[in-house]
Amino acid sequence: MDSLPFVLLLLVALVDAGIGLWFLRQGLAAGARSAQGRPRVMLAGSMMLGAVLIAALAFFLFPPFG
8 A cells, every 4th residue: 555656656657658659649640740740749748758757756756665
């Protein structure tokens, strides 16, 4: 039970990364330099950065093994 907050934050980061990958795929399919694809690729990059920051926060706030 002590590791539940750590696992939940990692799960949130994983979901965030998955949604970011979906937006990246949609943006690249529309053309990364097109008017439809550019915002999706930029959103995907922001979501990936957010996933990394959430995972770092999980490791900083809740040590997994101690």
